[in-house]
Amino acid sequence: MLFRPDRRDFTLIGFYTGKVVFGVGLAMLIPALMAFVLGERNEVYAFLLGAALAVAVGRTTELLLYSREPMSTSHGLATVALSWLLAPVFAGLPLLLSGHYASYLDAYFESMSGFATIGLTLANDLDHMARSVNLWRHLMQFIGGQGIVVVVLTILASAGGRIGYLYTGEGREEKILPNVIRTSRFIWRVALIYALIGTTLLWIALMGAGLQAPTALYHGANLFMAAFDTGGFATQSSSVAFYRSPYVEAVLLPIMTAGAFSFALHYQLWLGRHSELVRNIETRTIAVSTLVMFAILAVGLGRTATFTEVGVMMRHGFFHVVSAHTTTGLATVPGRLYVTDWGVLAPAVLVTAMAFGGMAGSTAGGIKAMRIGLILKGVIRDVRKVLLPEDAIVVQTFHSSTRKMLTDNQVRAAATVLLLWLVLYFGGGLIGLFYGYELQLALFESTAAASSGGLSVGLVRPDLEWPLKVVYTAQMVIGRLEFIAVFALLGYVLAIVRGRV
Amino acid sequence: MARWSLPSVARLRTGWRRSPLHGAVLGIASVALATLAVGAVCAVIAYVVTWIY
Numbered sequence: 310m311l312f313r314p315d316r317r318d319f320t321l322i323g324f325y326t327g328k329v330v331f332g333v334g335l336a337m338l339i340p341a342l343m344a345f346v347l348g349e350r351n352e353v354y355a356f357l358l359g360a361a362l363a364v365a366v367g368r369t370t371e372l373l374l375y376s377r378e379p380m381s382t383s384h385g386l387a388t389v390a391l392s393w394l395l396a397p398v399f400a401g402l403p404l405l406l407s408g409h410y411a412s413y414l415d416a417y418f419e420s421m422s423g424f425a426t427i428g429l430t431l432a433n434d435l436d437h438m439a440r441s442v443n444l445w446r447h448l449m450q451f452i453g454g455q456g457i458v459v460v461v462l463t464i465l466a467s468a469g470g471r472i473g474y475l476y477t478g479e480g481r482e483e484k485i486l487p488n489v490i491r492t493s494r495f496i497w498r499v500a501l502i503y504a505l506i507g508t509t510l511l512w513i514a515l516m517g518a519g520l521q522a523p524t525a526l527y528h529g530a531n532l533f534m535a536a537f538d539t540g541g542f543a544t545q546s547s548s549v550a551f552y553r554s555p556y557v558e559a560v561l562l563p564i565m566t567a568g569a570f571s572f573a574l575h576y577q578l579w580l581g582r583h584s585e586l587v588r589n590i591e592t593r594t595i596a597v598s599t600l601v602m603f604a605i606l607a608v609g610l611g612r613t614a615t616f617t618e619v620g621v622m623m624r625h626g627f628f629h630v631v632s633a634h635t636t637t638g639l640a641t642v643p644g645r646l647y648v649t650d651w652g653v654l655a656p657a658v659l660v661t662a663m664a665f666g667g668m669a670g671s672t673a674g675g676i677k678a679m680r681i682g683l684i685l686k687g688v689i690r691d692v693r694k695v696l697l698p699e700d701a702i703v704v705q706t707f708h709s710s711t712r713k714m715l716t717d718n719q720v721r722a723a724a725t726v727l728l729l730w731l732v733l734y735f736g737g738g739l740i741g742l743f744y745g746y747e748l749q750l751a752l753f754e755s756t757a758a759a760s761s762g763g764l765s766v767g768l769v770r771p772d773l774e775w776p777l778k779v780v781y782t783a784q785m786v787i788g789r790l791e792f793i794a795v796f797a798l799l800g801y802v803l804a805i806v807r808g809r810v
Numbered sequence: 811m812a813r814w815s816l817p818s819v820a821r822l823r824t825g826w827r828r829s830p831l832h833g834a835v836l837g838i839a840s841v842a843l844a845t846l847a848v849g850a851v852c853a854v855i856a857y858v859v860t861w862i863y
Contacts, residue, residue: 502834562849563842570841578840579833586844596848603852604859611863619860627852631845 314383314804320374322388322801327370329392333399334363336452337445340403344441352441355406363399386797393786393794397421400449407442409433411771414778421782423449425789426672428541428638428763429754429781431771435546440527446542447531453789454538454568454672455500456493496572499579500537503567507533510560518554532557532639536564539673541638541763548640549628558628558641569595569635569667573710590707591668594682595634598665602658603630609654626655629764633662636674638763645767648750656766660753663762664734674761674788676730680723682707687720729792733759737784744774759784 341356380388397420405416415431422429423446432438432446511529516522528544535542545551549558567575574592577585586592606626616622625641632639647656666675690705697703705715734756741751746768754768758781769781787795817825826832 498830502830503838506834506838563845566845567841575837578837581836583840586840599848600851604855607856607859611859619857622860623853623856626856627849
């Protein structure tokens with residue numbers, strides 16, 4: 310059967326996308342208020358302009374394309390993809406006007422990096438950026454991490470049942486509570502309470518590192534948003550290395566880990582079901598892969614004699630493995646050192662850790678521990694089938710909230726998505742090679758963009774070739790939406806191009 | 811008119827268990843412990859690797 314969307318389909322997609330753009334406009338009022346309080350006059354105007362434009366376009370679209378049609382899966386997925394592409398168009402405007410970005414493409418890249426919680430930056434002179442603009446960078450990660458579409462529609466939409474498909478489109482496949490609205494509220498409750506606790510702990514640690522109380526609070530709030538939403542932006546160009554504080558890094562470690570945990574797991578932990586930590590297939594997969602990757606990284610660093618003291622190696626090595634595995638992207642050493650001082654093995658571990666990513670249904674990106682775990686379970690099952698007598702019935706189970714039986718379909722679906730991820734990582738790497746960069750650098754940066762890992766070896770900088778900026782931006786959105794939402798939008802676009810509307 | 815009295819320990823405990831902070835403390839403590847456990851094993855690995863090299 311041919312896919313033949315009609316005018317009503319596009320109206321519905323436009324209507325909900327308008328709501329999202331409207332919500333992004335409202336969010337810009339927060340940094341505008343901060344700019345007003347801090348006396349950053351130019352930034353006040355920039356944010357008000359951006360907000361006015363987004364609110365006007367969003368509200369007009371809503372009114373013009375008003376729809377009460379029921380939403381299908383493809384509508385939801387296409388709306389998510391379109392919203393993710395359009396939100397940075399408006400969010401990037403204040404960034405461009407701040408003067409820290411060379412072009413609108415750079416500002417769009419930065420906004421996409423924010424909403425998709427990547428952490429790669431094209432900002433010039435980040436250390437002297439206005440505080441309100443820097444807050445907006447981190448706020449975009451917070452909004453994007455908690456699910457821009459869910460956020461906006463939870464607040465603005467009145468028809469609860471109809472937004473379920475949007476929720477699925479963001480890669481959050483599990484409904485923790487019976488309906489999406491309650492699930493989204495739980496996600497927000499977790500985020501806000503953790504924000505309160507995490508920011509307070511970081512505030513104390515940063516004051517201990519020598520920052521004045523107000524500055525420490527500002528840095529703490531921004532660092533929390535970057536860490537919990539596995540975003541990786543930092544207020545300073547040298548990232549976490551700026552603070553030179555093992556205490557700050559120690560506080561960040563569990564915050565990054567919490568960000569990479571699925572909200573379904575958070576729900577279990579909030580109910581006091583601690584055994585889930587040990588039994589869950591995803592926590593097991595992440596724990597084992599973290600240990601294996603750290604061991605390889607330690608061998609790599611040991612061979613190059615990068616760190617002579619065990620404590621220093623542990624501090625930087627473990628922080629980077631956690632940062633990469635959770636796809637956060639915060640760093641305790643300058644990125645260029647991965648290439649110049651860390652040898653070959655250690656950067657390869659970081660690439661692999663970013664590629665693996667966190668848990669499904671978390672703010673983290675990458676292939677996801679669930680898929681890796683299911684594929685490994687599938688391999689174990691197949692090996693057992695070979696070893697046992699032919700008439701033996703082999704049953705493989707896994708634990709995710711409850712005990713479940715492994716099916717062929719689950720393994721096949723996980724393997725298919727794994728293949729897509731590899732194509733995305735290597736595809737970006739190949740384009741980097743085309744522009745003359747070494748394989749190691751091209752693959753590192755491509756994986757960082759696609760997986761939302763955000764660590765950088767320094768390739769992503771303002772003077773990067775513009776086609777590569779476009780490629781990395783595309784990788785960010787495709788990776789963040791886990792392919793299917795982008796494919797759905799492409800389906801609608803192709804239908805227009807082929808005249809099937 | 812109801813007389814004011816100090817809340818009992820049982821009521822305080824029930825109130826604390828029903829508050830969102832209770833879940834948050836449990837959650838963040840579990841995450842911190844998990845990170846610490848993995849970190850401790852990594853520290854042993856780091857020590858062994860440094861000793862070898």
